[in-house]
Amino acid sequence: MLKLNNVVKQYDKFRLECTMEVPVGQVTGLIGRNGAGKSTAFKSILGLIRTDGGTIEVFGKNVNDLTTKDKEQIGVVLADSGFSGYLTIKDLMPMLNAMYADFSKEKFVKDCERMELPLNKKIKDFSTGMKRKLQILAALSHNAKLLVLDEPTAGLDVIARDELLNLLREYVEDGERSVIISSHISSDLEGLCDDVYMIENGKIILHEETDVLLSEYGLIKATNEQFDKMDQSYILKIKKEKFGVSCLTNQKQFYQDNYPELVIERGSIDEVITMMISSAS
């Protein structure tokens, strides 16, 4: 569905080097800190910025060769952009209807009402959360095969977030649609994504299936003495702590079986991010 092959984008003080793939029917998460390169990657995928190397394929075509018909199959949420604030939702509907062959006005209106979005209010007077909801609903309104969602849950309260994540889960249920999503809220991704890519300083530093990450990754808390004695073959990262060291492993079971005295915490996306980007190998 989507392939980035050695994509390079060079700015003055930042370089993106990214290879990743989103297969059909899969939800893929892109995680990383602010400024790590998530939005740059998304903008490359959408052809909003010119890349300096590599290739991007969407639906098996080079991104620069996508027709408007192809673009109808992509639903987008951008972190820092949206519909013109001087329009109302009522103004948007005929526009979306003209642009998307599969736009469902009835469903869109129903969803907007369910999310308590006013149809006659100018979008610039919406709260951040309302703007986000509107963008997500618009992305879901035209039967897109690929959703490109940059921080879609930013600014949403817990209830709205859950509601929208449920909408997304329903949307990909048929196994024909794919999603690439970034979020700062790792629980969003844990419950939704089939796999995650972690990006730091413009580079992909980890790619793992979410199930594997949650079941096989773990955080070992060891004293210096314990650390020296243990087998370090499956340690990905270490971080010095007051009590000794914290170690990230992708073989939690191995350490649980062989070193029952060690404290081993369950891996979570948050833990893995923290360890991967804040410690030395």
Next chain:
Amino acid sequence: MCNSIKGLLIKDFNLLKGQKNFFLGILVLWAVVGVCNFDPVFLVAYVMMMFSFFTLSTLSYDEYENGAAYLFTLPITRKDYVIEKYLFGFLTSTVPCIVISVIFYVVLAVMGSATDPVEYFVGSAMVLPIAWLILALEIPVQLKFGREKSRIAILIPLGVVAVIVMLGVRLCDAAGIGKPEIIDQISNVNGGMILAIAAVVFVVLLWISYTISCRIVEKKQF
């Protein structure tokens, strides 16, 4: 018409609709000017110029809060966007011009002071190419520099035109060609020919403007 351009036109007309207060302001001012000095051609030109500026304001609205980035993720091409802006500019200057000209003519006819219709409508229509040329100059400038900077940037091409005209006059003076002679020579040329040359120059200028705008938008990164 392709769906993407249709969608963009709908968006821009909706943006226009949102400017009701600005419209009212223009109408009040226009009515005041009209009462003070009822010159139909001037009043038509005034309304048309005001309407044509809406194209430029839609460019600003598109850019508001980085909205252009999202706009280009919709199923449109960058070329569609440029075509639509010229089309919108053409529609918003031409349609009001025709409507108001007709209304005025009817009013004048009812008042019994209607002039020769050909002369009247040619007079009104003469303003149109000027409005289109102003748009053709301003659209690429605003696309390139954005709303704030384009106010300054627009002075550059206007300055260049002024300098060219001034140099032309000086050169003519230096060559000993007087203005009346030029006018005489122009008068000797067939009227149809002048119109044809003017039309060709006009189309070429519009095409240059459109090509430059396309290039600016193609190069934009968001």
